Amino acid sequence: MVWTSGAVRAARRIATAAAVGGGGLTALGAVTYGLLMAEAMVARRIVGQPHGLDGPQADGVYGAFPGEPIRMAVLGDSLSVGLGMTRPEDTPAVRIAYGLAAVAERPVRLTVVGQSGAASVDLGVQVDRALETRPEIAIVFVGANDVITATLPARAVRHLQKAVRRLREAGAEVVVGTCPDLGTVRPIAQPLRWVTRRWSRQLAAAQTVAVVEAGGRTVAFADLLGPEFDANPAEMFGPDRFHPSARGYLQAAYAVLPSVCAALGLWPEPEPVRVEGSQYLLAAMAVEEPGTEVTATRVAGRAVGPHGRWAALLRRRPGPLPNA
Incomplete structure (x- = not known):
């Protein structure tokens, strides 16, 4: 498994570099960094911008229920805006809003502040x-553009952690969908597709550590979206072969909804399978286990153990999303 000592060390190294302000190139090295930057430029030219930079306008109140609406904000990149969709109800944000409203039996007031291309x-x-x-x-989808633009992982993680901390200090629960597996993106050629897969997963593990430290929770996207997108690219990707199709966006919403509901104390299912351990180990494990959530916990009354902050890895089993 990839979540053995090497992945744990990578997550720890990136997180440490983020904390002290270092660059954190990780084991990929400076030469690979330069190659990835060049390949990213080629991929961007191939993909282009067939959908423009904006998704459909999705702000509004969703769910025909009585009561005060739950206020939900969605931040991040093209996943947050549902780039390529023409109907708001096909975007992940609206899918999640409808699902949350159905579980809470309250309307949801959705505000999308994300932007395509955001890192x-x-x-x-x-x-x-x-x-x-x-x-x-608050739901955050971010990481893909950090890899595509070859942003130093520690720098990306530092910005994410600051954002999560600000949201938490303002009283919002925060769920972060970590970096997806860009090794499934066809316009990125081999052998650098393998490099992007490795970098995506290292970044996702480091994001998990940073988010847990800041008081949020994460949902692992790499292995959840990777296999199905890799096996069914025609169905899961849109025409540009980079952004998801309506089905791909539904898969993302389906993955995040249980953690959103749980963060608000609303998830009606029995307690999921739970594993406790060092945040570094669980961050690396989560990258390899579809849809797992990682959040802070205490062991024997302590928040920090001999190998870092204690965390819990939760394997949730989401139910079907309501029809929009």
């Missing part, structure tokens, strides 16, 4: 906008 460095401005709505729950 972790752009989260600061998005948090400013999100906080204007006083969100009770």
Whole structure:
């Protein structure tokens, strides 16, 4: 398994570099960094911008239920806006809003502040906008553009952690969908597709550590979206072969909804299978286990153990999303 000592060390190294302000190139090295940057430029030219930069306008109140709406903000990159979709109900944000409303039996007031092409460095401005709505729950999708633009992992993680901390300090629960597996993206050629897969997973593990430290929780996207996207690219990807199709976006919403509901104390299912351990080990494990959630916990009354902060890995079994 990839989550053995090497992956744990990589997550720890990136997280440490983020904390002290280092670059954190990780084991991929400077030469690979340069090659990846060149390949990313080629991939971007191939993909282009067939959908423009905006998804459909999705802000609004969802769910025909009585009561005060739950305030939900969605931040991040093209996944947050559902780039390529023409109907709001096909975007992940609206799918999650409908699902949350059905579980809570309350309407959900959705505000999307994400933007296509955004990387972790752009989260600061998005948090400013999100906080204007006083969100009770914030969902962040970020990481893919950090890999595509060859942003140093520690720098990306540092921006993400700051964003999560600001949202938590304002009283919002935070769920982060970590970096997806870009090794499934066909416009990125081999052998660098393998490199992007490795970098994606290292970044996802480091994101998990940073988010847990800041008081949020994560949902692992790499292995959840990777196999199905890899096996069924025509169905899961849109026409540009980079952004998801409606079915691909539904898969993302399906993965995140249980953790969103759980963060608000609403998930009606029995307690999921739970594993406790060092945040570094569980971060690396989560990258390899579809849809797992990682959140902070205490062991014997202690938040920190001999190998770092204690965390819990939760294997949830989501139910079907309501029809939009």
